[in-house]
Amino acid sequence: xxxxxxxxxxxxxxxxxxxxxxxxxxxxxxxxxxxxxxxxxxxxxxxxxxxxxxxxxxxxxxxxxxxxxxxxxxxxxxxxxxxxxxxxxxxxxxxxxxxxxxxxxxxxxxxxxxxxxxxxxxxxxxxxxxxxxxxxxxxxxxxxxxxxxxxxxxxxxxxxxxxxxxxxxxxxxxxxxxxxxxxxxxxxxxxxxxxxxxxxxxxxxxxxxxxxxxxxxxxxxxxxxxxxxxxxxxxxxxxxxxxxxxxxxxxxxxxxxxxxxxxxxxxxxxxxxxxxxxxxxxxxxxxxxxx
Numbered sequence: 001x002x003x004x005x006x007x008x009x010x011x012x013x014x015x016x017x018x019x020x021x022x023x024x025x026x027x028x029x030x031x032x033x034x035x036x037x038x039x040x041x042x043x044x045x046x047x048x049x050x051x052x053x054x055x056x057x058x059x060x061x062x063x064x065x066x067x068x069x070x071x072x073x074x075x076x077x078x079x080x081x082x083x084x085x086x087x088x089x090x091x092x093x094x095x096x097x098x099x100x101x102x103x104x105x106x107x108x109x110x111x112x113x114x115x116x117x118x119x120x121x122x123x124x125x126x127x128x129x130x131x132x133x134x135x136x137x138x139x140x141x142x143x144x145x146x147x148x149x150x151x152x153x154x155x156x157x158x159x160x161x162x163x164x165x166x167x168x169x170x171x172x173x174x175x176x177x178x179x180x181x182x183x184x185x186x187x188x189x190x191x192x193x194x195x196x197x198x199x200x201x202x203x204x205x206x207x208x209x210x211x212x213x214x215x216x217x218x219x220x221x222x223x224x225x226x227x228x229x230x231x232x233x234x235x236x237x238x239x240x241x242x243x244x245x246x247x248x249x250x251x252x253x254x255x256x257x258x259x260x261x262x263x264x265x266x267x268x269x270x271x272x273x274x275x276x277x278x279x280x281x282x283x284x285x286x287x288x289x290x291x
Contacts, residue, residue, distance in 0.1 A: 037054055037055050038055070038255065038259040039263050046255045062259065065260075072230065076227050078142070079226040079265075085142075086145065090204045091200060094155055094156050094159055097151065102164045119153045120154060142224060152203075158196075162196045202272075202273065231258075231261045
């Protein structure tokens with residue numbers, strides 16, 4: 001393989017691969033740079049220039065506007081609360097369900113697995129789910145954004161496969177020392193599962209942070225809107241009433257305001273992703289070696 005790269009054809013192939021990868025990177029990176037640039041640009045410049053990477057006149061009017069009201073800061077707080085609480089609940093439920101069904105001696109294991117796979121293909125639909133949420137009294141509650149989507153069946157299957165690949169000798173040794181099933185789970189399995197925990201912490205956190213549709217369905221109180229729903233309303237409606245505070249600007253910048261909200265809503269994921277990235281590929285591969 002090394003000799004192949006030293007041939008003229010191999011070097012041409014390497015150059016071609018680098019060019020393609022660089023172009024693909026620019027295709028994904030440049031739009032985000034434009035969003036950042038537009039968030040600091042004036043409304044006149046956005047209207048006059050369809051595309052730019054550096055604004056001619058830098059202004060923080062959009063950021064001044066969104067942080068001058070309670071509404072945006074409150075929606076950020078709602079998103080943080082839902083993301084943190086939802087991720088913890090989802091991880092706890094996913095891990096605690098995946099471990100028992102990874103044990104082949106569990107009574108009814110195949111039935112449970114078939115039911116999990118069934119939910120990956122079929123679901124009750126929007127209206128029946130709404131009726132269930134309403135019947136449980138979860139409308140206008142932040143739990144409505146967490147409990148209906150607490151367990152992702154695909155993630156559950158991967159975590160189950162990961163648990164199956166753990167050395168059984170460790171569990172047997174723990175049982176000989178007197179550990180119960182819960183003791184084995186918390187003292188042996190969980191410490192060995194850091195890569196998969198980090199991976200699905202990222203997956204669940206990104207899902208909860210980006211989700212706006214469940215909030216659109218179940219939350220009618222605007223004080224409980226997460227930031228993504230606020231952003232969706234801002235983009236769909238030309239003028240959104242962010243509140244009636246005296247410190248608000250009288251003439252909000254519409255286009256740069258949208259860009260600024262996108263930047264602020266995306267920033268937390270960009271900040272935390274590098275800390276979990278090293279576990280990302282490893283956790284997926286460890287959970288997909290065999291089923």
